[in-house]
Amino acid sequence: MPTEEHDDPGRGREYRIGELAEAADIPVRTLRYYQERKLLPPPRRAGRIGLYSEDHLARLRMIANLLERGHTLEGIRELLAAWEQGQDIRTVLGVENAVTTPWSNEVPVTMTLDELTTLFGPESLERAIAHGHIEVDGDRVTHWSRRQLDATVTLVRAGLPLEDVLSAGRELQRSMDDLAAMFVRLIAAHAVGRIDNQGQNGLGELTEALARLRPAAQVTVEAGFARAMDRQVRAAIDQALSHLAS
Known part of the structure; x- marks a missing residue:
């Protein structure tokens, strides 16, 4: 007291x-x-x-x-x-929150080694570890994303080899890393620079800009990927039809 x-x-x-x-x-x-x-x-x-x-x-x-x-x-x-x-510390912390709040809403999923083997076969553990998809803790494993795991199961059950699915995922992650780096450069060049020029007001604007950029960046990537898939699927179908016609 x-x-x-x-x-x-x-x-x-x-x-x-x-x-x-x-x-x-x-x-x-x-x-x-x-x-x-x-x-x-x-x-x-x-x-x-x-x-x-x-x-x-x-x-x-x-x-x-x-x-x-x-x-x-x-x-x-x-x-x-x-x-x-x-400077208002709430504004400073608002920027910190905007920067450090996770962009991913993925929910991890934990299962036993036997359950993972049942899904993908006896070689699945070594491959998944090598590709960085799971963490092992004793006789249990944790995959970083339930949605990603479900998607992998769907693709494998549709007939795609697990190794090819994991390799495609690794290549896709490299592309995502490049896209993320590009957006970070844009944010650093055009949003973060406002702090130096505007001081306290710049911090508030930066927080608002980051809040807007988060969904905008995600939509840009998702829409761009969907459009690219449309083009690639059409091209693949056209090629297949041309072979049938010849």
């Missing part, structure tokens, strides 16, 4: 270092480390006693929240520095 004798109506509650650590639910040594890393401002001095404010406690809670979200201490220090320079 805060030290009541140090409460000042003008300042609000104040805490000694042990009290602040207890309120923030962290060890004192962690609190001292944050101070050394310039993540926490120094306390107000009352003689030899350091007194911390509610602002210190709020800052510690913010640090804990950012750590839970996967930020490094150095990244947190930079965020807090931006906040201290007048």
